[in-house]
Amino acid sequence: MGRGLWTIAAVLALTRSFDPEETQTTRRWRLSMLAVTVGTAVYFLLTPIPYRSAHGLLFTTPWVLLGLSRIKEVWQQGHALGRLLIRTLLLGLLGYIFGILFLRGSSPHGGLEWGSRFFLTFYPFLALMVAWPSSVGRETSVSSRQQRPLLVITGMLLLLGIGFQLRGLNTIRQDKQFVAAFMTPLQNAADSGSIIVSDLWWLPFYAGDLYSHHPILIFPDEKDTQDWLNFSASARIPQYLLVTLNQNWLSDALEEEPDYPYAFDEMKQVENIWLVWLSREPGS
Numbered sequence: 001m002g003r004g005l006w007t008i009a010a011v012l013a014l015t016r017s018f019d020p021e022e023t024q025t026t027r028r029w030r031l032s033m034l035a036v037t038v039g040t041a042v043y044f045l046l047t048p049i050p051y052r053s054a055h056g057l058l059f060t061t062p063w064v065l066l067g068l069s070r071i072k073e074v075w076q077q078g079h080a081l082g083r084l085l086i087r088t089l090l091l092g093l094l095g096y097i098f099g100i101l102f103l104r105g106s107s108p109h110g111g112l113e114w115g116s117r118f119f120l121t122f123y124p125f126l127a128l129m130v131a132w133p134s135s136v137g138r139e140t141s142v143s144s145r146q147q148r149p150l151l152v153i154t155g156m157l158l159l160l161g162i163g164f165q166l167r168g169l170n171t172i173r174q175d176k177q178f179v180a181a182f183m184t185p186l187q188n189a190a191d192s193g194s195i196i197v198s199d200l201w202w203l204p205f206y207a208g209d210l211y212s213h214h215p216i217l218i219f220p221d222e223k224d225t226q227d228w229l230n231f232s233a234s235a236r237i238p239q240y241l242l243v244t245l246n247q248n249w250l251s252d253a254l255e256e257e258p259d260y261p262y263a264f265d266e267m268k269q270v271e272n273i274w275l276v277w278l279s280r281e282p283g284s
Contacts, residue, residue, distance in 0.1 A: 041160050045167060061164070063157040067129030074132050082132060089125045096122070179206060182270045189241040189277070190214040197228060198243040200273075225253045233261055239279040247274050 041062050071090075074082045096119055186207055189196060196207075196216045203218065204211040219225045232240065242250055254260050265277040 038156055038160070045160065045163050061123060061126075062160045063130065063154070064123060064126035065157065066154060067126035070129050070132060070134075073134070074129060085125060085128060085132075089122060089129065092122045092125070178271055182273060183207060183210070185268065185270070185275050186210060186241070186243070192239075194277070195237060195240040196243060197240050199225070199249055200243060200245065203243060222253065225249070226256065229253060229257050229260060233257075236280065239265075239277065242274075242276040242278065244274050244276070245272060250276065250278075 067089075071086055075086055099118070183206070186196060187210060190210055196203075196210075196214070198216065198218055199220055201218055201220055204216055207216060210216070217228065219228050244250070261281050262278045263281050265279050267277075268275045
């Protein structure tokens with residue numbers, strides 16, 4: 001909701017930037033809204049929460065707000081190609097909003113990747129709107145001094161866009177380091193013949209190469225966990241590795257299995273993920 005209001009405010013404010021006859025009052029309002037816009041974008045750029053700044057529809061490419069703000073101006077030029085571009089863009093936006101709200105019913109970005117995956121198709125259309133020839137200056141007398149604020153705004157949005165891309169590259173680099181540290185114990189467990197057990201539904205996606213040739217069993221709910229405890233005991237599985245975000249996940253399940261014939265060998269934490277090695281007790 002907050003990001004939607006941010007986008008609306010930014011577009012309204014930028015729209016006034018292309019009006020050569022704006023009054024002093026509307027100019028002050030526009031500059032105030034743009035200050036709030038830039039301040040909000042900078043906050044999301046610098047926030048320490050890694051993916052919070054990645055999931056806005058337009059935060060990762062704030063300069064495309066200029067494309068939305070120019071819809072009225074380009075339409076009034078009467079160019080057939082320009083109007084076709086606007087119709088395509090608006091129909092795409094409506095379809096995107098409808099799909100997210102009523103069909104997908106979840107996050108608009110599409111996952112923990114950088115940028116808005118489901119909206120990528122429309123970024124080039126917005127870029128064309130930004131670069132569309134302007135009628136301002138040809139049909140009206142606009143001084144370079146009057147155009148200066150618009151150039152400054154455009155420059156700030158471009159710098160913000162570059163900043164978000166640099167932030168995205170850094171986030172990807174950190175994720176690769178995490179995956180490398182996280183996958184090494186899993187690969188070692190697989191090499192030793194241990195089955196990997198987890199309550200994390202996304203683990204096979206992280207361990208794609210390993211998952212293709214080594215068993216990784218996913219038990220997302222309590223009943224599945226109890227089934228695994230019963231099966232591992234009856235099948236006399238010698239050892240396995242537990243991967244979870246919940247340190248107490250297995251110990252809570254074991255409260256109903258006091259005679260479970262396995263002992264905790266080792267416990268390791270990689271950021272917020274717990275790796276727990278269990279082996280069957282001798283003579284059990």
